Amino acid sequence: MILFSLKPRHKILIGMIRDNWTRLFAAMGCMLVIAATTSATAFLVKPVLDDIFFNKDQTMLTLIPLAVILIYFLRGAATYGQEYLMNYVGEGIIRRLRNMLYNHIQDLDLAFFQKERTGVLMSRITNDVNIIKSMVSTSVTSMLRDAFTIAGLTGVIFYRDWKMAAFAFLILPLAFYPIVEFGRRVRRVSTGCQQAMAEMSSFLHETLSGNKIVKAFGRENDEKERFAKKTLDLFRLEMKGVVANALSSPVMEFLAGIGIAFIIWYGGSRVISGTSTPGTFFSFMAAVLMLYDPVKKLSKVNNKIQQGLAATDRVFDILERESDIQDPPTPVEFRNRPHHVRFENVSLRYDGEETRALKGIDLDAAPGEVLALVGMSGGGKTSLVNLIPRFYDVSEGRILIDQIDIRRASVASLRRQIAIVTQDTILFDHSVRYNIAYGKPNAAEEEVIAAAKAAYAFDFIQHLPRGFDTRIGELGNRLSGGQKQRICIARALLKDAPILILDEATSALDTESEMLVQKALENLMRGRTTFVIAHRLSTISVADRIMVLVDGKVVEEGTHQTLLSRRGEYFKLYQMQFSNDPEADLSVSERETPAAVTSD
Ligand SMILES: Nc1ncnc2c1ncn2[C@@H]1O[C@H](COP(=O)(O)OP(=O)(O)O)[C@@H](O)[C@H]1O
């Protein structure tokens, strides 16, 4: 009945089941007891009828009720044991699979996260894993308990009247065809259902977390409609599954009815002619009727297995995916000290993109040098700095830190050298203290406070309901963009890494707090190799060198003054972006040029 071939992924799953063999063994014992008690009940019908009712045997009248009590006691105990043990195994497998999935997903490269939607990944860890559990516990239970019960009852049937039994079993193969056919249909529908489910959780994730935008653009009703369409799709698919599932029982029941009709006719005629006793007949009949339940359950096993296999495929598709960013076999460990960073003819083409985002970049940053990257949005600034911690790997060329190709180093030691502040202020739902100490979990209280002070975050943190213990989630959206950004800066300050990447790290700050934070950043940059991307001159002017990126190429390089006097690309940018900055040093004429466009 198991219609599939074993792949490595299935072997892993079976291995997980087998790891629980002691529990499975005990559960199997319970199942044997359950099967035996069911068969014994059917068996006892004959002595009840023939010995008690017809022969009026007094000893049997006391013995049989006692036997029945014992049988049902054993049955109850075994049922409890089997339920407990099988669920223990099933829930244990859920736990292991969830952890495996989460651990694996955490280690996948950033490109994977850009491709997959968060909601879909969440659905893998929550829904699909549950379906696999259901397959494991139902199928193991059914295949053992129900198969044992069927075997026992079949034994009773043949023992009572083998000729009649042989006839009854002739029609059994007929019952198998619908089981197989329904199973196939269920598997197809189940895959569709789970995809629709993943689709829905992804949709929920987006529209609930991005609810401010939904409201701002007045799209509530459209989103309601889109959601209603998704629930309708899911409804239709689920109903298809229900039809396939629900049809399998009536079809089997009808076949069973034919069998029973035959038994009544044939068995009855044998009782009438005196070749059989009423006890034999009813015992036989009881066993046949009791067969119905385990056979029905066993017939659903195929459906469960088909659903489970579809879920297993989705889960293992993720588990078998390898990260593109990995440690080499013998990784070099970077040590914590000022670093020299060098790009040699580096190009980057994102997966599936036609054009290169970076084209032949050469760059050399001495230990402690502050390098500014400027250029219009889309020029490749973020792409360039993302290569340093190996968020992506170069497509051509190489990046050297202290003359070592970063692909030869351990990823963990590479990333320990780098502190990053980005434009997106991502904080976790935990205390403010936890967030600041994210890169150094064992930091002392004084260090956390010092970092917060240096990032000019201390004052507003103190005014939060519970200071450093305030949970970010508890604040909801009460932190302003600038406040979040200052917590992020404190987080980077505390990490105290020799390479610093500031990707529009001050974009959310107002001019006043930027001036304050600017001083903190200047302190921070001292002695560190720094890559700073900013669209405000105050941040750029402290740089030792400025590189202008246009279309993934470095078009100009030099100090602020030399670049201005060259009157090229930087000069243009400067006019467009910086000249309305009150901090801007407008020593170069051209005051009269219209200049108010702020890009980025
Ligand atoms: N993950 C990505 N996948 C595909 N293309 C990307 C990805 N990230 C950025 N790009 C593209 O690379 C180019 C450079 O983007 P980016 O480095 O973000 O520029 P900048 O930071 O200067 O604004 C853009 O054309 C952008 O669309």
Ligand SMILES: [Mg+2]
């Ligand atoms: Mg950018």
